[in-house]
Amino acid sequence: MSDVAAQFGKVAVLMGGMSAEREISLLSGEAVLTALVNQGIDAHGIDVDENIVKRLTAEKYQSVFNILHGRGGEDGTIQGLLEVMNLPYTGSGVMASSLAMDKLKTKQIWSAAGLPTPDYRVISNEQECHQAVTELGLPLIIKPVLEGSSIGMSKIEREEEMAEAWQKANDCKGTVIAEQWIQGKEYTAAILDDQVLPLIKLETSHKFYDYDAKYKSDSTKYICPCELPEADEIQFSEMAKQAFDAVNASGWGRVDFMIDGDGQIWLIEVNTVPGMTSHSLVPMAAKQAGISFEQLVVKILSTAACEHC
Numbered sequence: 676m677s678d679v680a681a682q683f684g685k686v687a688v689l690m691g692g693m694s695a696e697r698e699i700s701l702l703s704g705e706a707v708l709t710a711l712v713n714q715g716i717d718a719h720g721i722d723v724d725e726n727i728v729k730r731l732t733a734e735k736y737q738s739v740f741n742i743l744h745g746r747g748g749e750d751g752t753i754q755g756l757l758e759v760m761n762l763p764y765t766g767s768g769v770m771a772s773s774l775a776m777d778k779l780k781t782k783q784i785w786s787a788a789g790l791p792t793p794d795y796r797v798i799s800n801e802q803e804c805h806q807a808v809t810e811l812g813l814p815l816i817i818k819p820v821l822e823g824s825s826i827g828m829s830k831i832e833r834e835e836e837m838a839e840a841w842q843k844a845n846d847c848k849g850t851v852i853a854e855q856w857i858q859g860k861e862y863t864a865a866i867l868d869d870q871v872l873p874l875i876k877l878e879t880s881h882k883f884y885d886y887d888a889k890y891k892s893d894s895t896k897y898i899c900p901c902e903l904p905e906a907d908e909i910q911f912s913e914m915a916k917q918a919f920d921a922v923n924a925s926g927w928g929r930v931d932f933m934i935d936g937d938g939q940i941w942l943i944e945v946n947t948v949p950g951m952t953s954h955s956l957v958p959m960a961a962k963q964a965g966i967s968f969e970q971l972v973v974k975i976l977s978t979a980a981c982e983h984c
């Protein structure tokens with residue numbers, strides 16, 4: 676084993692789990708595991724279930740590469756468990772994970788910090804949906820605040836579409852918001868340690884970057900370098916980093932944002948455990964920065980930390 680590989684000791688790659696994003700996490704996890712093993716690191720995949728504590732204890736791991744997406748893995752719960760077990764893990768700590776998982780709390784923090792995010796209303800019944808249309812106008816995007824991968828989301832352009840959109844979002848656990856629709860271009864900023872990687876522009880023929888556009892469609896376009904003038908790319912990258920820091924996120928992650936027709940930035944969300952398949956966005960941005968997938972996983976692993984150990 677090389678010195679670099681030895682320094683990490685025995686590594687658990689946590690993947691799968693029980694969230695709606697389980698299948699994506701398994702794909703990300705396999706890609707990460709293969710890359711770590713190819714570099715001589717003593718890494719082992721664990722599909723997380725209720726036996727996780729027993730396994731982590733019995734198999735004597737020294738650190739954790741967490742690639743669980745969504746609830747139970749990206750929301751502070753597994754991070755809390757790893758803190759209690761004194762196991763350093765990749766990505767954000769307990770509070771940041773938990774805040775970033777909640778799109779509403781994230782927006783509230785950004786607003787308090789003076790960072791631009793689209794206006795919204797919390798909606799708890801169909802009546803409040805109509806109230807949101809009156810106050811914010813159309814189009815709106817209806818979102819469950821605790822989901823990822825565009826699950827439970829709909830764009831509504833006419834008030835008649837409200838009932839179905841509300842129902843779909845409300846079928847997911849947690850609060851639902853109606854957010855002002857930003858007409859413009861969509862970008863994402865991958866963050867690795869303290870560095871913002873080159874921005875990626877996303878183009879989809881769907882109404883928005885929905886589940887199929889993310890994982891199934893061949894027509895979704897990812898443009899990196901993102902074709903913005905250099906000064907704009909620097910400015911938006913700085914804003915994305917401020918948005919990441921505002922929720923106390925650390926290690927690595929991704930900030931999604933939009934730019935409207937006036938060139939104004941609107942922050943959408945922070946992902947603290949973004950996808951890591953060979954087709955995912957963080958690896959794409961890393962490649963543009965001259966960082967291979969294998970270098971990227973090692974770099975992420977080297978940021979593994981435990982806030983209280």
Ligand SMILES: Nc1ncnc2c1ncn2[C@@H]1O[C@H](COP(=O)(O)OP(=O)(O)O)[C@@H](O)[C@H]1O
Nearest residue numbers: 793822823824825826855856857883884931944
């Ligand atoms: N306010 C908005 N205006 C226009 N499009 C939006 C807005 N919010 C989200 N979207 C679209 O919906 C997609 C998913 O929304 P996002 O909040 O990033 O949730 P997820 O966690 O599911 O990725 C975005 O990638 C974007 O295409």
Ligand SMILES: [Mg+2]
Nearest residue numbers: 824931944946
């Ligand atoms: Mg997103």
